[in-house]
Amino acid sequence: MAVRVERMKLGSQGLEVSAQGLGCMSMSPPKPEKEMIALIHHAINSGVTFLDTSDIYGPLTNEILIGKALKGGLREKVELATKFGITDKGIRGEPEYVRAACEASLKRLDMDCIDLYYQHRIDNRVPIEVTMGELKKLVEEGKIKYIGLSEASSSTIRRAHAVHPITAVQLEWSLWTRDVEEEIVPTCRELGIGIVAYSPLGRGFFSSGAKIVENFTNNDFRKTLPRFLPENLEHNKTIFENVNKMAARKGCTSSQLALAWVHHQGKDVCPIPGTTKMENFNQNIGALSLKLTPEEMAELESYASKDAVKGERYFSNIPTWKDSETPPLSSWKAA
Template identity: 55%
Template sequence: MSPLPIRHLGTLAVSAQGLGCMGMSHGYGSSDDAESLATLRRALDLGVTLFDTSDFYGGGHNEELLGRALAGRRDEAVIATKFGFANRLGEPTEIRGDAAYVRQACEASLRRLGTDHIDLYYQHRVDPDVPIEETVGAMAELVAEGKVRHLGLSEASAATIRRAHATHPVSALQSEWSLWTRDLEDEIAPVCRELGIGLVPFSPLGRGFLTGQYTSVEGLDETDVRRTQPRFADGNLERNLAIVETLRELAAAKGVTAGQLALAWVQHRGEDVVPIPGTRREKYLVENVAALGLALSPEDLAAIDAAAPREAVAGGRYDEGALRFVNR
């Protein structure tokens, strides 16, 4: 198979689409390690190089799983992981960005991943009680020691991104971006582009909703995070389903799925955009990668925008508690 197109996050070269690994350990109900490992290895075979995980997912399980999948093939992969949720899966949520914790978290991630370096190391959420200069300064020390190659931020504000980048070059910003989450387009994406920082959209398929597979939360696992998210709530769900139905019609006219059309829309946001759709299943992995080959004309993009205007999406990204940690 021919290699996938390459894009750059700062100076870091990666496949134009990555794989989000979270759902293999966290957030979307139970999973099967054997199935997940097969999907991870298939991704390598397809030419995917960027694999996104976090010490938060499954309380470390996700990093261990990825480490197992990459055993013997480490040089084919760009590992991106994150730190910041100090209590892992505990409550209440505790965010830490102090220098001592940055080092502690990195050492633990290296052990779980079974590697001597992390290619892209993100602060998962910004600690409001620690200056970003301290956090990024500690991350920069890890770069100097060869334990980390590139730095990233997740869900950071434009002002925080500027301060971080002035401390040490930031290669990537990971934030939610899809047809139903577009707030970073106003201020954050322009600042990243001004500074040469790549954009890594997570949940580019709206947590699977934009694929058209979900018409209610009834079939979801009791632990599935979507059960608590406003966009899946009664009233909002029905309004959002109307958007998906229009997408399905546009996709059918092109002979693709609604999910492929929505993902291609994200891919077309710019050459500095590398989405990381997540899946546990090889079938959907192959479908997502195929979206890279879908060319959209200006007319196509306009029709998609008209089908899913920002103001039509009902409900917020998260509940109020989770929103406290977003874009700060």
């Protein structure tokens, strides 16, 4: 039976998206182009119309792929999100770069306007008000419709939102990554900002558990993430085993159960699981029809409490929302 993908309002500025999105990062470095385009078309035909990419995916080639996939009238059927800010020279958010990055993305995507444009990581050398000022100009010029932030702290979100309304904040949120629940999620809700959950399956961990590392290619960055290192994975595999047992009782897969947990966080949350396989995509949208009771939610959370997970989600040299504080605007004016 086909799963009906509902629509949802993302934020309070007017953007409407499918209740589950499709993260396109894993489609680049290049997988077979025809297969990836077929997967994107299948997603759109299934009702998953919220596509997520970035200029750093590939790098650059993922946007080109999405642009090709949306030829022939499909552009009007999707809500397209892309991002800027991560470069080979570090994180950037100065106005000239913001504009150049946006125009370069539009060219690669071969379109006139980006629906949702995120700052992928926050440049902690540039006041967030300065970056937002340029993004606001891009909205006024019709090059982007809505503004988003990714990996931003509560205070950074507040400062940005004061310049121009933020439509969505993208953050990592899954059964084993829950630190955003303390401050960032409440801030978004207070301000009417939508929440886009990336890596809702724990970077694939909740699909196959510890076995996932056997499928990592040499250039798969997950190989180096602390939670997947042998000394931590041995501990963390118990989390997957418990989730898997519960999934068996409910007659679903472990990934569907973990994804359903994210969906149950609220109607303002849109997870964007990524995949390169049609069967995984079909399984992921199956999570939309899975209902969890408060008792089942509590049981899941007991398996993956903060203390139960061993290892940080990133190494310390990778910037996250914890590194997103920026200087005061007055310092930029004086420069």
